[in-house]
Amino acid sequence: MNHLLQIDASARRGRSLTRQLTNAFVAQWLYRQPDAVVTRRDVGAEPPPAVSEEWIAAAFAGAERNAEQCELLALSDRLIDEVEAADLILIGAPMYNYGMPAALKAWFDQIIRIDRTFSFDLGRGDKPLEPMLSGKQVVVLSSWGEFGFEPGGQNAMHNHLVPHIRTCSRYLGAKSFDALAIEYQEFGDDRHEASKLQAFDGIPALVERLQQTDGALAPPDAMLSFG
Numbered sequence: 682m683n684h685l686l687q688i689d690a691s692a693r694r695g696r697s698l699t700r701q702l703t704n705a706f707v708a709q710w711l712y713r714q715p716d717a718v719v720t721r722r723d724v725g726a727e728p729p730p731a732v733s734e735e736w737i738a739a740a741f742a743g744a745e746r747n748a749e750q751c752e753l754l755a756l757s758d759r760l761i762d763e764v765e766a767a768d769l770i771l772i773g774a775p776m777y778n779y780g781m782p783a784a785l786k787a788w789f790d791q792i793i794r795i796d797r798t799f800s801f802d803l804g805r806g807d808k809p810l811e812p813m814l815s816g817k818q819v820v821v822l823s824s825w826g827e828f829g830f831e832p833g834g835q836n837a838m839h840n841h842l843v844p845h846i847r848t849c850s851r852y853l854g855a856k857s858f859d860a861l862a863i864e865y866q867e868f869g870d871d872r873h874e875a876s877k878l879q880a881f882d883g884i885p886a887l888v889e890r891l892q893q894t895d896g897a898l899a900p901p902d903a904m905l906s907f908g
């Protein structure tokens with residue numbers, strides 16, 4: 682449990698709440714495990730390109746892939762190498778239009794790739810895709826302007842962020858998935874302050890649990906906590 686991959690996806694540099702959360706998480710992790718290695722990938726500052734027709738052809742070219750196509754996949758290879766090397770993948774994911782920022786989606790599109798992170802075999806019947814990575818902890822630290830996006834909350838049906846990342850995290854090799862979020866950012870009122878406090882206060886316990894369990898599955902109701 683020594684290698685963290687920190688992904689930040691906010692377009693905001695200075696005032697970003699998700700960046701504050703991921704930095705607090707990493708600081709707490711290093712406090713408890715000073716020899717941990719941290720790799721940072723800032724997709725908010727440097728968004729990976731959207732995949733193109735040529736990129737898709739290169740990804741599916743297999744053994745026939747030519748030099749130009751290899752070059753086209755070079756960034757994807759590097760991003761996948763970073764995921765492969767990590768024990769824990771920490772994603773700072775702001776909610777944009779009820780889902781993930783385009784830059785983060787572009788990162789997932791670069792990473793979820795045939796014969797690198799999933800295999801495809803129609804011999805498996807109705808479930809031909811199989812993840813190739815395993816054993817990783819995935820943590821999503823989020824922030825949104827509205828509220829009630831937790832399971833059962835009044836806006837749960839509009840939360841296309843956490844459930845989407847959770848589904849995709851299977852192809853990052855997730856053996857566990859945790860998420861917490863700051864709410865009410867757009868209101869900037871006491872509820873926002875309380876939610877911020879709750880989220881930051883939740884980080885030490887989350888880090889402690891993840892380090893202790895080494896990614897053993899948490900009880901389902903402990904996995905998603907939006908303050």
Ligand SMILES: Cc1cc2nc3c(=O)[nH]c(=O)nc-3n(C[C@H](O)[C@H](O)[C@H](O)COP(=O)(O)O)c2cc1C
Nearest residue numbers: 691693697698699775776777778779824825826827
């Ligand atoms: C482009 C954009 C779209 C947003 N869409 C939503 C949204 O659909 N729902 C919501 O609750 N908040 C939305 N917000 C508010 C952000 O989720 C909130 O400001 C959050 O704190 C952003 O993360 P950051 O502080 O790390 O930048 C949006 C903000 C931006 C900039």
